[in-house]
Amino acid sequence: MREIVEKRVLSENDRLAAGLRLRYHKQNILCVNFISSPGSGKTALLERTLASYTPAHSIAVLTGDIQTDNDARRLSQYGFPVRQIVTGGTCHLDARMVERHLNELGFCGPGVLLIENVGNLVCPSSYDLGEAAKIVLLSVTEGEDKPLKYPGIFHRAALMILTKTDLLPHVEFDPDLALENARKVNPEIEYIALSSRTGDGFDVWLHWLNALRHKAQHPAAAINS
């Protein structure tokens, strides 16, 4: 006898993520979720992003890794609340981890919550963290065909950031081809190329983040406290 269930496999995560989304909405928090391969420059991007603001701004960071609190130590130099999520082997963050660590971080908004996921292009794309946008990073030392090899995350991301563009003269990487591949998977994906080392393109990224805040339902979810 067949009985129809029709339930999402990750329905428990979805339920918790819906709770987080409601909380962000109520507390005027804009949450974005950074996803990339290990070593694509997520932490460097966050470092320069935090360095672009003064501690008077309201920003918090949750950073996920399988082991070590190295990233949290790097990111905590900028005067903003930062908390490391050590997953102890799990290759992605889920909504339960974010909920627990957000409580411990004590960040109640209004402001911006930056979540650095575990370096992995596969699993993190399946787990909703209640974010307003997933942002996928691709560095110029990777292959232009990564969007075709890992279509799941490029399909779900609102923005692709090409990182380490200062290395372009030294590597054989065609940014146009990478973008063309990303848009084969997701024609709507937005695109920014930058270097966290030189700051080239960074103004475009900061402008994008501010624009997302304005687009959000609650305009008060501003970076300015």
Next chain:
Amino acid sequence: MHEIGIASSILECVKAEAQRRPGVQVIAVGVRIGELSNVDRDALDFAFEVLTRDSPLQNLKLEVEWCPRRQKCINCAEEFLVQDFNLACPKCGANHSTCISGTELDVAYLELEEPCAKS
């Protein structure tokens, strides 16, 4: 790793559903998995086997319906299968469409056996 988590979530769902139906044995679970869900068939089968082995669910069968990516054309409403990432509508050629299938990760059904139906 990912598939272990997915298999574990499927089994959690089966257990929760089984608890709501006392005395009924679940013999199979049917899931729908989209090609954009990043799930590998062999890894999922392996994870499912490992997680059910020597457990009350060890005879549970996993039935998977794989869902290819399908789009619906915004211009002419044609629904089409996406092959080689070609998102152009095969009917009108327009390049504007929305994804209608391919991201599934759902528990669709359970196959149940009533105690009295047992031989």
